[in-house]
Amino acid sequence: MAAVTEAPPLAPQPAEKPPRKRGRLVPYWLLLPGILWLIVFFALPMIYQASTSVQTGSLEQGFKVTWHFQTYWDALADYWPQFLRSVLYAGAATILCLVLGYPLAYLIAFRAGRWRNLIMILVIAPFFTSFLIRTLAWKTILADGGPVVGALNSLHVLDVTNWLGFTSGDRVLATPLAVVCGLTYNFLPFMILPLYTSLERIDGRLHEAAGDLYAAPFTTFRKVTFPLSMPGVVSGTLLTFIPASGDYVNADLLGSTDTRMVGNVIQTQFLRILDYPTAAALSFILMAAILIMVTLYIRKSGTEDLV
C-alpha cells in the first residue's frame, strides 16, 4: 500500500484536447454518395415532374408553368376507372401472392431441410429471364383454345369466373383474370422473400413452447407464427402492391382496352399523346394514393415497431 501513497504526483494534465475534427466529419462523407444519388435521381426528377404537372401548353408551342392545378381534377375525372382498376387488380394480385407465397415461404423456412437452397433458387430463377418474356409466356399459357383454358372450361371454372366478371366467354386472355394472373406471377418472389426472411428468424423453440402450453399446431400458427411473421407480411404486401398498382406491362400484354390500368394511361399520355402535364399529374395522384393507403395499412396492422 505504501507504494501507492508515495507515488510521484501525476504529471499535470494537458489542457482538454479539442475534439478531432477529421473524425467528426466522417459520417457526412459517408452519407454524401447516398445524398447525391437521392438529389440527382429522386429529388430533381420529382421537382421537374411537379412543375410539369402544373404547366400548360403544347409540344409545338412549348410548356409554361401556369400553376394550372385544374389538370389534377381533370385527370381524376377522366381516369378514375383506371385508378380503381389498378387498386383492385393490384389488391387481388397481392392477396393471391400472399395466399400462394405464405405456404411456400413457411415450407422453405421450417420444413425444407436440405432442399431449402434449391427451392430458394427456384423461387428466384425466373429473374434470370426478362420481365417482358415471362409475361409474354403467359400469353401462350393462357392462349385461346390452349390446354389451360380447355381444362378450366371443362372444370366449369370459367363459368364461375364469367359470372364474377373476371373472364368473358371462352377466353381468359384479354380479361381481368389474365392481368391479375400476370401480376401475381411477376410479383410473387417479392412476396416470398420477405415472408421467408421473417419466418426464418422465428425461434423454433417458440413453436415448442406453444405446443407445450396446449396450443395445437394450427393454434400455434395463428397465435405465434403468424403474428411474428407480420413484418414479412407487411413488407411483402407492400413490395407486391406498390409496383403492381403502377404496372402497365401485364395489362398491356395480357389484357384488353377494358383492363387498362393507370400505368397504361400514364404511359400513353407520356409517350403517345405527349400530354406531359396530365401524365405528370396522374403520376402524382397515384403516388399520393399509394402513400395514403400504405400509411393507413401500416397503422392498421400495428407493425410500425416491427417493420
Added chain:
Amino acid sequence: MTNDSSGDVRLSGISKTYGAFTAVHPLDLTVPQGSFFALLGASGCGKTTTLRMIAGLEEPSSGTVFLGDQEVTNLPPYKRPVNTVFQSYALFPHLDIFENVAFGLRRRGIKSVKKQVEDMLELVQLGEQARKKPHQLSGGQQQRVAVARALINHPKVLLLDEPLGALDLKLRRQMQLELKRIQTEVGITFIHVTHDQEEAMTMADTVAVMNAGRVEQLGSPADLYENPNTTFVANFLGTSNLIEAAVDSKSGDDIVLQAGGGKLVLPQARCSAPTATGGKVLVGIRPEKISLTHADDAGEIPEGRNRITGKIADSSFIGVSTQYVIDSAVCPEFEVYSQNIDRDARLTPGADVVLHWSPAHTFGLDAAQDIDAGVETVEPEEGVAA
C-alpha cells in the same frame, strides 16, 4: 406431500437413437409425485433428450412414458399435462408478460384469467411488470416469467431444462432458492435438467447422474456424494482421490487393502466392487475428510486411521480452507482441503506430510473402470443434442 400418485412420472425402457447414435439407452425411472428430481450430467449425456421425451417434444425410439396411470407415449405435447421451462425461456416476444403467462389458460378455453395471472405474477414477484414485453425484462425476470407461464397451468409435472444456465452466478444462487421455495409452495413434481452439480445438489431431493445416455447412479445428494458407485459419479460430483489398491485380507466387516506398501482399511459395506483376495479395488476418499500432519508429528496420529505419506506439491489459501495438492507414491495428485482452524506453519510446499483419515470415510469402487471418468475439464457449452 401427498400419497396421490397422479403426478408420478414413470419411464419404462425408453430410449432414443438418432441414426447410429444412441442418445439415451433404454432407461427405467420413476419420479414420485411432489419430488424435486434432478437429471445431472455433462453436455451430450442424454439428460435433455430424456426431458424432451417426457414433454412430448421428442418421440422415444422405444419404451413408454407414464404420467400417473396414464400412458402418454404417443400424446402430442399439447395434450400432455406437463409444462416446460425452456433453457432460453422461449417467451413469446410479441406478447406482453401478462399474455405470456395467460397463454396456456387461454388455449384451454379459460375465459377469466385475470385473477389467476395476477396471483401467479405475484408468486414470482413480477406484479409490476405485467404490461412489459419480454425484451424489456432482465434475464432473471424473464426466467421467472417462464416459470410462471408454466406453473399457472397446474401441470402434474414441471420440466426445467437448464433453466438457470443463462444467468450469472449470483442470480443463479438466488433463483435456485427461489425455485426451491416455489416447488415447496406448490407441491408439484419438478424434473430439473442441469450440468451444474452444485445446482443439482442444492435443489433436488433426488439426483440421477447421467453419463453417455445411461443413469450412472440415483439417490439423494448426500448419498451420491458419500457413496458413489462409479468413478464417474465420484469425480463428477465434487472431487475424489482414487487410489489403486489390492485386496489383502478381510477382518470382520472391514477389508484390508494393500496400496503402495501401506495398508488401508475399507468398510465392506462401502465397497460396491467385488472383493476377492488379491483382486484390485479403487479406494476413494473425499479431500475434506483428510487430515494433514507434518511428518515430524506422525507419532501423534491416533491408531486405526488410514495413512499415506507424501510431500506437499502445492497449496492455495482460499479463505475458508486451504487446498493442498500432495505428491504421494499411491496417487500423484492427492487433493486435501483443510479448514483454516489451526494452521500449521510448516505445511508449505516441499514439506513431508502424513495424510490420515477415518476408515469409515473410505469408499471402494470397481477397479475395472476409467479412473478419470467424469473429471471435470473445461466446462463445455451445452450442446443442442444434450
